[in-house]
Amino acid sequence: MTWAANPFVDPFAANEFMRHALLGSVLVALVCAVTGTYVVLRGLSFVGDALAHGVVPGIATALLLGASGVLGAAVGAAVMMGAVSLISRKSRLSSDTSIGLAFVGMLALGVIITSRSRSFVGNITQIMFGELLGVSVSALWWQFAALVAVGSAAFVAHRPFVLMSIDDGLARTSGFSVTFFHSLMLGLVGVTVVASFQSVGSLLVLGMLVAPAASGALVARRVSTMMLVAAVYGTLASYLGLLASYHYDLAAGGSIVLVSVVLFGLTALAARLFGRPDNPEVPHQHEHRH
């Protein structure tokens, strides 16, 4: 491979698949910055992980039937969230347990569906880790649409979301229905996973949800700043990850997520060394009970 004049730009300049991969990953990073901020603040990363697994049987069934994978993912996510609320409401189990049950059940279902098919179009690994390097133009449009939808919803619901991030009671006394807005938040996480699985895969999207936002939580004072930091980190991770995949022959999706985790580590180190500002809106992390 010839080392062109600029190793940081040329891989993208010379290859359309690199440009598309970068665009796809950045779009995912932007959606995840919005949703991920709330996932981190409200301790929803387990639910996010569950959704990432829950969509797998939906996608597998859809692909088997020749239907769109996105549609299958949407159905899978809806079933997943329905199952979680059903289990936690009808039994005395905590939401933590019900989430665990639903997600393993869905994942196992996905594995069985793909194993019984005689000629499966794609496999479990491809669903979970995505095919960023092959992301299609239509997938890019889906992600853009998701970004607009999620962005607008988060913008409109900004105040109740922020209040809920501090304390549910606070939101309630301000006149907001916590049940409604919590469901809305989960719905946004679902949309994020469904829109992004085609590029980074349903499992790696969890990394994009959590790592950049976690970095944001370390340095930001306000929720909107946290989102901005998450967006910047996600974009940076996308660029560096793809560059690593190009120059060092590594899997693309994995490289991007690994970079964002490393960036988090470096940020944590820097925050420790240079002190941490007072965060009126972004509280210290503690367990939320849902």
Next chain:
Amino acid sequence: MIQFRRRAFLSFFAFSLATLGLACSNDGGDATETGGALDTTAQAQDSDASPAPAADLPDVIVTHSVLASVVRELVEGVADVVTIIPDGQDPHDFEPSAKDIEAINNAAFVVANGLGFEEGLDASLEQLRDEKGPVFFVGEHVTVLKMADEHGDGDPHVWMSPASIIEMLPDLADELGAALGTDLSASLTAVTADLTALDAEVAAIMSGVEKCELVTGHDEMGYFAERYGCELIGAIIPSTTTTAEASAGGLAKLKEVIVEHDAKVVFVTVGTPQAAAAKIAKETGASLVELSTASMGRAASYADFMKSVANRIADALK
């Protein structure tokens, strides 16, 4: 409280002992069924299974369908061949069910590819070999192609060259014949003659291709290329298994290679990442041609299979 803890500890201890005891006693004492009820399940999975088995022919289990087509010709009338991996599924990816493992353990004879090809069946096959069970690994009876930079067992796609099949057939006929209690030498001679003729036919088809340069989904055409004078210039996943992932660097290099050699075709198979292949094709102006290298599809015999592969390549590279 203390009584509870003591009781809990004692019952847990007893339970562990019992489990351990059960596990140890089961090793090595297997019922010796010969297929029987398993037959119909395995046959339902396998579309190219032989027609309804006559009387009580013993079962020979073969892991993948292309290999099965060869074994079938060898044991015609003497045994029934049952294929484990459904035709069309990526054998690199295949995960067996409990029924599959049971069938393998109870078979009169098992023919496996070896060289790490059937990744999901490896553990069971190795165990069978350790117990001195009737298992034959084709890969151990052929001249194996070593990959340039792979520190693995070598290229497992041995069935892609009739010459390799001919190479292992005598050993297979010996061991299989011994296990079934019959003499397969007549069959061996007939099948070898057929394969030699096939080899010549394929060579004739391939001689019509001026410059045979192949870009493939993964490194699956090694034996074919070596036998029929083709050059493998690149692969979407430069690995002998489809479970590896494509990297941006690898794809970019492949693009350069395609452009450099002015390759017009990229041959893809089950397990090739379709979207990445499509992008590479679009950016280089090459077209994608589907090639069945590990499944029989509509081919009724091994000869059909090899000829259709050769024809597909020859047509695409015209």
